[in-house]
Amino acid sequence: xxxxRMKSMVLIGGAVxxxxxxxxxxxxxxxxxxxTGGKVTTSDVQTAAKITKAVRNSxxxxxxxxxxxxxxxxxxxxxxxxxxxxxxxxxxxxNYVGNATVIHSDRPETYAGYHFLILDTEEVNAMAAPxxxxxxxKGLLKRCRNEEMLGCILAHEVGHVRAxxxxxxxxxxxxIDAFTIIGQEAAERYGPEKLVKLTxxxxxxxxxxxxxxxxxxxxxxxxxxxxxLSVHIASQTGYDVxxxxxFLETMVDDTSTESGKGWxxxxxxxxxxxxxxxxxxxxLATVPSEKTERTDRFQNAMKALN
Amino acid sequence: MNMSSRLKxxxxxxxxxxxxxxxxxxxxxxxxxxxxxxxxxxxxxxxATLKAGETVTQISSQAGWFRVRTSQGVEGWIHSCAxxxxxxxxxxxxxxxxxxxxxxxxxxxGKGFNKQVEEEYKSxxxxxxxxxxxxxxxxxxxxxxxxxxxENGRLGEFGGPR
Numbered sequence: 001x002x003x004x005r006m007k008s009m010v011l012i013g014g015a016v017x018x019x020x021x022x023x024x025x026x027x028x029x030x031x032x033x034x035x036t037g038g039k040v041t042t043s044d045v046q047t048a049a050k051i052t053k054a055v056r057n058s059x060x061x062x063x064x065x066x067x068x069x070x071x072x073x074x075x076x077x078x079x080x081x082x083x084x085x086x087x088x089x090x091x092x093x094x095n096y097v098g099n100a101t102v103i104h105s106d107r108p109e110t111y112a113g114y115h116f117l118i119l120d121t122e123e124v125n126a127m128a129a130p131x132x133x134x135x136x137x138k139g140l141l142k143r144c145r146n147e148e149m150l151g152c153i154l155a156h157e158v159g160h161v162r163a164x165x166x167x168x169x170x171x172x173x174x175x176i177d178a179f180t181i182i183g184q185e186a187a188e189r190y191g192p193e194k195l196v197k198l199t200x201x202x203x204x205x206x207x208x209x210x211x212x213x214x215x216x217x218x219x220x221x222x223x224x225x226x227x228x229l230s231v232h233i234a235s236q237t238g239y240d241v242x243x244x245x246x247f248l249e250t251m252v253d254d255t256s257t258e259s260g261k262g263w264x265x266x267x268x269x270x271x272x273x274x275x276x277x278x279x280x281x282x283x284l285a286t287v288p289s290e291k292t293e294r295t296d297r298f299q300n301a302m303k304a305l306n
Numbered sequence: 307m308n309m310s311s312r313l314k315x316x317x318x319x320x321x322x323x324x325x326x327x328x329x330x331x332x333x334x335x336x337x338x339x340x341x342x343x344x345x346x347x348x349x350x351x352x353x354a355t356l357k358a359g360e361t362v363t364q365i366s367s368q369a370g371w372f373r374v375r376t377s378q379g380v381e382g383w384i385h386s387c388a389x390x391x392x393x394x395x396x397x398x399x400x401x402x403x404x405x406x407x408x409x410x411x412x413x414x415x416g417k418g419f420n421k422q423v424e425e426e427y428k429s430x431x432x433x434x435x436x437x438x439x440x441x442x443x444x445x446x447x448x449x450x451x452x453x454x455x456x457e458n459g460r461l462g463e464f465g466g467p468r
Contacts, residue, residue: 056412062418063336063412063413063418064336064337064358064413065336065338065358065413065416065418065419065420066412066418066419066420068338069419069420069421069423069424070419072424072436072439073424073427073434075438075439075442076431076434076435076436076438076439077434079434079435079438079439079442080433080434080435084438084441091445092445092447095445095447096447096451096452096455099447099452100452100455100456100459100461100462103348103349103452103462104462106370106387107387108348108385108387109337109340109385109387109388110337111336111337111338111358112337112338112443113446115442115443115445115446116445117442117445133439133442147459178418178419182412182417182418188415189422190422190423195422195423195426196426198419198423199423199426199427199430202419202423202427203427203430205419236462237461237462238456238459238460238461238462238464238465239461288465291459291460293458293459293460294459294460294461297458297459
């Protein structure tokens with residue numbers, strides 16, 4: 001009796017599992033067929049459009065590749081405003097420090113990876129375009145006294161990429177419009193009319209991001225979040241996170257550029273941030289300390305700037 | 307072994323097989339290229355390189371990394387943020403399934419804001435420095451260089467216990 005009950009339970013279990021598996025597969029087949037496979041009928045396109053409209057509706061639904069193309073264009077805008085500081089050794093050093101923090105973040109890979117570039121300006125600023133294009137100005141580099149400070153600043157920018165703050169500054173209505181057009185178009189390439197419309201929206205999207213990144217700065221809450229991420233990423237990397245405080249301290253007493261461009265225009269006041277960062281640091285079990293090996297190589301690399 | 311217990315054994319086997327099929331996740335690469343590495347570390351030797359859209363089978367997972375098998379039979383580690391789960395697991399039955407499938411479709415088809423849109427945008431904004439962006443993308447830190455940098459600076463795992 002016991003054995004036959006068990007047998008029937010096993011049979012039912014197997015049947016249910018099989019049914020669920022087959023159902024799921026056929027649904028997937030159906031969904032995938034609409035765009036990726038075979039002939040696409042008008043009704044397929046309409047279905048796809050409906051699904052897209054219903055489900056791709058926020059910055060979180062932007063694909064890695066789309067984020068990359070948005071990041072490229074935002075970077076092209078930044079690089080049209082600022083010349084590149086062309087010192088290969090220093091650029092390489094900044095990329096080592098940056099990538100050391102990247103691999104200790106929880107978004108260490110993006111569509112085309114993280115890349116760091118120095119901008120040849122005395123303005124004090126750092127910017128992160130979506131997808132991992134990170135810029136630091138010569139003026140900001142000069143403020144750093146050691147690798148710990150630089151590591152914390154770059155970790156802050158990596159934090160912006162990780163949390164997709166750039167993409168979050170896109171007006172939602174633009175995304176909905178873009179997603180609708182993208183969902184309707186099943187052909188491999190966009191037709192001229194759709195391409196014009198989609199590029200119009202692309203330009204508006206870039207305007208939203210550039211306006212935030214270069215002109216107005218992120219919402220305070222995003223800066224605080226990036227500081228928080230910086231504390232965790234930099235400490236995971238092994239940097240003394242007091243480097244972030246040291247940097248912010250240099251900004252408090254500085255009035256020379258307060259009303260100027262760059263950092264002061266696009267970041268909340270350093271005093272506000274210091275209190276929050278201190279609190280975050282106190283939550284860490286241990287704080288790594290500055291190491292002479294790092295400070296030495298930092299000073300060596302920075303000789304190029306003097 | 308009598309008939310009934312043999313049958314039971316077969317049935318249990320079948321159920322285990324189905325459950326295993328359902329649990330074996332297929333992962334799709336969502337970044338341009340990524341590496342399958344010998345160990346779950348970014349500076350570990352690269353065993354295979356995968357491109358966007360390629361799939362691998364997940365074997366196990368560990369702190370942000372998946373142990374995977376490629377279609378060529380190479381086994382190694384891939385970072386979880388470079389892949390997304392292909393949507394034919396049980397989880398796919400709920401509402402979130404459609405989101406995944408659609409984002410997947412767009413990604414697989416290379417739709418959305420893509421190269422074609424960039425070309426059109428470039429033609430409208432000829433003053434923009436895309437050439438500088440392309441140069442920026444050429445700045446690459448090799449895994450071995452990064453390992454040395456971490457080691458020399460006593461960073462990451464070379465920093466000792468914290």
